Amino acid sequence: MPELVFEDVTVRFGTRRRGTVAVDEVNLTVPAGAVVGLVGESGSGKSTLARAAAGLTPVTGGRILLDGQPLDAVRARGRRPLQMVFQDPYSALDPRMAIGASIAEAVPRGSTTAQRRAEVARLLGLVDLPPEMSTASPDQLSGGQRQRVALARALAGRPEVLVADEITSALDVSIQGAVLNMVRDLQRRMRLTMLFISHNLAVVRYVSDFVGVMHQGRIVEYGPVDDVLTDPRDPYTRDLLAAIPHAGV
Known part of the structure; x- marks a missing residue:
């Protein structure tokens, strides 16, 4: 079970003068064998960070480490320790x-x-x-x-690390729960390290051990999931919770 670490990761699209910073010096640790939920509204940068971890989006600055080794170097040796499951099941196959x-x-x-x-x-x-x-x-x-x-x-x-990017958001509500139960069970049985991305705080709380809240390309709050969602410190996290009916998710 490896630990996945993002150190000052920046992803910029376009030029320095006319570009857009999608991920801005993000520091985030996904502990070995744990599930970290990454939550934020559309455009917050969470999916871009996931694609960077999967090697699908170039990193402009910083680095991504797997058990202390640069992930790019691990891939260059022929290993594929990280796999990603995408949001749209219709285009994934x-x-x-x-x-x-x-x-x-x-x-x-x-x-x-x-x-x-x-x-x-x-x-x-x-x-x-x-x-x-x-x-x-x-x-x-x-x-x-x-x-x-x-x-x-x-x-x-x-894989030793699984990145799941909004994997239930395109599914009917009636089957989302079954898929989430299966994912949580597989993660525990296989002792996978997992980065689980969702805009749904209830889903994040159900599957995650820790949660990171992402806003405008930055991590604004991080901690054990129950601590963050019951006693949020950042105003943006409080706004996300307030926007959900029955916010005690």
Whole structure:
């Protein structure tokens, strides 16, 4: 279980004179084996920070460390210890591939065809899908099923860190709870370090051990989730809580 650390991370789009700072000198620690919820309104920079951790968005300044080692250097050695699950389950999967093939594609090399097939069945079981679903195409699945497949595909890479970016916001309310229960159970069973991003404070409280509140590209508050959400110190955190009906989430 590695620790994920953001040290003075800045992400800028455009030029220095005419650019936009999406993430502004963020310092954030995701302790080994813990879930850190990152919450903030749209445009706060939380998804940009997640994409930077996944290597999908260049970092302008600062660095991202995994157990004290620069994450870019870890990737350069051929390791993929961090995997990301995206918000939109409809665009996360290749529509031309059966879901079993999509999951198998992410399994580390060196396995035989039979071993990959068995691993796909195991991963589908982990996300509560039957193994026979491996032959289905993404357009045959519901949104909740697609998100489960996307999670199975992320787990196929055998990550030590999982970044989940608004993974229930595109799902029907009726199935959000089941997906959240599954994610929380998998994180505990597999002892994953997890950065869980959401705009929903109730969701963050349900799945997280710690919470970071992000506003205008900066972390304005961080601490144990119950402490932050029951006794917020920053005015922005209080505003987020006040905007939710029955704010005692």
